[in-house]
Structures are given as C-alpha cells and as structure tokens.
Amino acid sequence: MSDAAPIRLVIFDFDGTLSDSGDWFLSVVDELAKRFRFRTVQPDEVDMLRHKSSREVIEFLGIPKWKLPLIARYLRRLVGRNTHEIELFPGTPDLLEQLAATGVKIALVTSNAEANARKILGPVHAARIDCFACGSSLFGKAPKFRRVLKKMGMKAHEVLSIGDETRDIDAAREVGMRAGSVLWGYAAEELLVAMRPDVMFRTPQDIVDYLAAHRS
Numbered sequence: 001m002s003d004a005a006p007i008r009l010v011i012f013d014f015d016g017t018l019s020d021s022g023d024w025f026l027s028v029v030d031e032l033a034k035r036f037r038f039r040t041v042q043p044d045e046v047d048m049l050r051h052k053s054s055r056e057v058i059e060f061l062g063i064p065k066w067k068l069p070l071i072a073r074y075l076r077r078l079v080g081r082n083t084h085e086i087e088l089f090p091g092t093p094d095l096l097e098q099l100a101a102t103g104v105k106i107a108l109v110t111s112n113a114e115a116n117a118r119k120i121l122g123p124v125h126a127a128r129i130d131c132f133a134c135g136s137s138l139f140g141k142a143p144k145f146r147r148v149l150k151k152m153g154m155k156a157h158e159v160l161s162i163g164d165e166t167r168d169i170d171a172a173r174e175v176g177m178r179a180g181s182v183l184w185g186y187a188a189e190e191l192l193v194a195m196r197p198d199v200m201f202r203t204p205q206d207i208v209d210y211l212a213a214h215r216s
Contacts, residue, residue, distance in 0.1 A: 005157045007214045010099060010207075011148060011177070013163035014110035014117050016185035018096075020089045021079075028078055036071050038063045050188040054167040072136035076113040083119040089184060091204035093125055098208045100128040102215065105152060107131040109144045109161075141171035149175070160199075160214075162207065169195045180207070 015021045026046065033040040039061045041049065049057050063071070079086070099106055106129050108117060114134040118126040131152055133144040149156060156176035161168060164185020169192075172179035179197040183189050192200060201207050 005214075007104065007160050007178070007211055008158040009105040009107060009148075009152055009154045009160075010211065011107040011109050011145065011159060011161045013161075013165070013168050014108055014112050014120075016164035017162060017182050018088055018092045018108075019086055019117075019120050021086045022186060024082065024086050028075075031078075032071060032075065033061075035074065036063070036067055038067070047188075050186060051191050053191070054165050069136050072111050076111075076116060076135075079112060079116045080119075083116055086120050088120065088125070089204070095204035095207060096125050096128045099211065102211065104211055104215070105130045105154075107133065107148045107152065109133045109141055109148060111136040140167065142174040145171060145175045145177065160211070162201070166191065166195055169197050180210075182207075 012018055015025075026041070029041050032038075041061070049060065052060065058065075058068070096106065108129050108131070110117060110133075112134060114132045117132065117134060121129070131148050133148050145159075145161065148154075149159065157178075159177045160180050161172035161175075161177045162180040162182060163169070163172075164182050165187050169179040169181060178199070180199045180201060181187075181192045181195070181197040182201050183192065184202075189200075199210055201210070
C-alpha cells in the first residue's frame with residue numbers, strides 16, 4: 001500500500017476513539033453479564049483484558065457468537081438512555097473542526113446507533129460527519145467500510161481508518177485501507193504495537209498533523 005497516496009477520507013470508530021465511553025461501559029458490564037449469562041469482569045481483570053484482542057475478550061467472557069447481536073442491540077438501548085453520561089474525549093471537537101476545515105471527508109463506522117452517536121457528538125460536531133454507517137453487523141466492520149467507500153465514491157488507498165481496537169485494524173486491512181490506531185482508547189498500547197498498524201496517534205492533534213502531511 002502506498003503511504004504517499006493522498007488521504008481524502010477518514011473513517012472513525014466512535015466508542016473509545018471519539019467517545020470516552022469506557023468507564024460507562026464498565027459500569028453496566030455486570031448488568032449485561034447477568035442478563036446474557038456470560039462471565040463477569042472483576043476489577044483486577046480490566047487491564048488484562050485490554051491486552052487481549054477483541055476475539056480473545058469474547059472467548060474469555062464465554063460469549064457465544066449468536067448472542068453478540070442481542071447484546072449489541074440491548075447495549076445500544078442502554079446507551080440511548082444514558083447519552084448524558086458519555087462525553088467526547090478531550091480534543092475531539094477541535095479534531096473534527098480542523099479536519100472539516102481542511103476539506104477531508106469524515107465518516108463514522110460504529111456498532112453504536114446513529115441516534116446515540118449524534119446525541120453524544122452534539123448537533124455542531126455531528127454536522128461535520130459526511131457519512132454515518134452505524135449498528136451491529138454479523139460480518140464485522142469490513143462490509144460497512146465497503147459501503148462507505150461506495151457511497152462516498154472513494155478508493156481504499158485514499159482512505160484512513162482510525163480506531164482503538166484490534167478488530168478495527170483487521171477490518172481496515174481486509175478492505176485495503178490504511179489502518180490508524182489511537183492510544184487513548186480501549187486496547188493496550190503494547191497490543192496495538194504488536195498489530196503494526198500503519199500509524200498510531202497519541203493525541204488528536206497527531207491525527208491533524210498526519211493528515212496535513214498526507215493531503216494532496
């Protein structure tokens with residue numbers, strides 16, 4: 001993949017990348033475990049799980065694949081009732097404002113509901129998103145990425161995907177896009193480094209600077 005190709009579109013993950021929802025999720029995980037009968041997470045296990053891939057976390061918790069869409073649907077409803085408890089990461093508003101000003105297109109691909117993402121973003125920041133592809137999928141993020149590319153009229157080599165988990169990197173590579181990882185989200189830095197994404201970001205400003213250097 002040519003790193004010299006200009007980037008015309010950035011596809012962001014939401015939870016853990018733009019939205020600081022980690023603590024809120026931990027506050028409801030026991031409720032989810034009880035309702036869907038999977039292993040509860042003990043406080044001393046949280047950091048250990050951050051060093052596991054998305055697939056490994058699901059296996060550790062003992063969640064069968066067929067339950068994942070049910071859990072995701074219920075979780076979206078919970079988020080919808082509690083959007084006031086979830087905030088954007090510091091720097092996210094400035095990031096979206098600066099990217100929109102450069103003319104780079106912005107898309108959001110998330111298993112969360114579009115209505116939830118819009119509420120947490122707020123109307124001003126939500127208006128800066130050119131394309132939303134939301135809701136859970138049995139086939140992961142790759143099909144959503146392809147739908148966004150088609151809708152936005154972009155080629156994979158013109159796009160940078162940015163997320164905070166190993167599955168975000170896997171999906172970007174499956175589609176042929178550059179994979180970027182933020183280091184302030186869910187997955188531990190060591191795990192992301194081992195996955196060797198195309199670029200890693202320590203701050204939202206790093207994203208702005210990277211895109212400024214990779215624009216036409």
